[in-house]
Amino acid sequence: MTHTLILLRHGESEWNAKNLFTGWVDVALTDKGRDEAVRGGVQLKEAGLLPDVVHTSLQRRAINTAALALDAADRHWIPVKRSWRLNERHYGALQGKDKKQTLAEYGEEQFMTWRRSFDVPPPPLADDDEFSQVDDPRYADLGDELPRTECLKDVIARMLPYWQSDITADLRAGKTVLVAAHGNSLRGIVKHLDGISDDDIAGLNIPTGMPLVYRLDDDLAPTVPGGEYLDPEAAAAAAAAVANQGR
Numbered sequence: 001m002t003h004t005l006i007l008l009r010h011g012e013s014e015w016n017a018k019n020l021f022t023g024w025v026d027v028a029l030t031d032k033g034r035d036e037a038v039r040g041g042v043q044l045k046e047a048g049l050l051p052d053v054v055h056t057s058l059q060r061r062a063i064n065t066a067a068l069a070l071d072a073a074d075r076h077w078i079p080v081k082r083s084w085r086l087n088e089r090h091y092g093a094l095q096g097k098d099k100k101q102t103l104a105e106y107g108e109e110q111f112m113t114w115r116r117s118f119d120v121p122p123p124p125l126a127d128d129d130e131f132s133q134v135d136d137p138r139y140a141d142l143g144d145e146l147p148r149t150e151c152l153k154d155v156i157a158r159m160l161p162y163w164q165s166d167i168t169a170d171l172r173a174g175k176t177v178l179v180a181a182h183g184n185s186l187r188g189i190v191k192h193l194d195g196i197s198d199d200d201i202a203g204l205n206i207p208t209g210m211p212l213v214y215r216l217d218d219d220l221a222p223t224v225p226g227g228e229y230l231d232p233e234a235a236a237a238a239a240a241a242v243a244n245q246g247r
């Protein structure tokens with residue numbers, strides 16, 4: 001039996017458009033981002049890929065992307081499950097900072113270490129920072145698990161328990177599963193699925209609003225490594241633009 005998993009990064013957010021490090025800051029989609037989400041849903045419908053269940057983060061850019069895409073695919077009625085474990089990587093003290101200015105101030109090596117190294121997190125965000133989540137009611141139950149910064153390794157460590165408990169359960173039950181999440185939480189899922197090395201994952205970027213489809217075998221291993229974008233050319237160009245942010 002083949003299992004179908006669809007990964008969808010949210011459409012362009014207001015801070016993507018402004019080129020700011022975002023992380024756990026709960027910014028909205030832009031008009032372009034909403035259009036991307038609708039287009040992603042139309043593509044799913046045209047390809048006959050109809051989700052039976054959707055998993056999202058607790059952040060409005062992913063939540064609203066899922067709603068818009070599913071509405072466009074006539075699947076707005078399916079069950080929704082949400083978890084903070086699918087949130088974007090917490091970007092620590094970089095949250096709210098301009099990517100171009102950060103590159104100019106700290107140089108290429110430090111900038112790329114913070115953006116794409118596997119195990120070096122940015123400096124932690126202070127609890128009294130305007131972009132902190134310490135008083136956010138949606139994370140009130142997290143206690144000591146509430147991050148102040150994360151590297152990709154940390155994201156994978158907090159994402160995998162949810163992958164194993166909830167997402168794989170739906171896949172094994174034969175459901176077509178949509179995961180609407182974020183650039184770095186989805187990079188974590190892709191790294192896990194494709195067995196990408198800690199070094200090589202630095203070169204993988206996920207574009208906004210473009211469904212990435214994985215067909216998985218009984219061991220939940222991809223039958224096509226890397227999965228398949230429904231519009232591969234547009235996805236490659238958009239992923240290159242993500243890689244070049246700050247330049």
Ligand SMILES: O=C(O)[C@@H](CO)OP(=O)(O)O
Pocket residue numbers: 016020021022023024088089091115183184242245
């Ligand atoms: O700012 C962020 O939270 C992420 C995703 O937009 O950026 P980056 O691609 O630089 O990790």
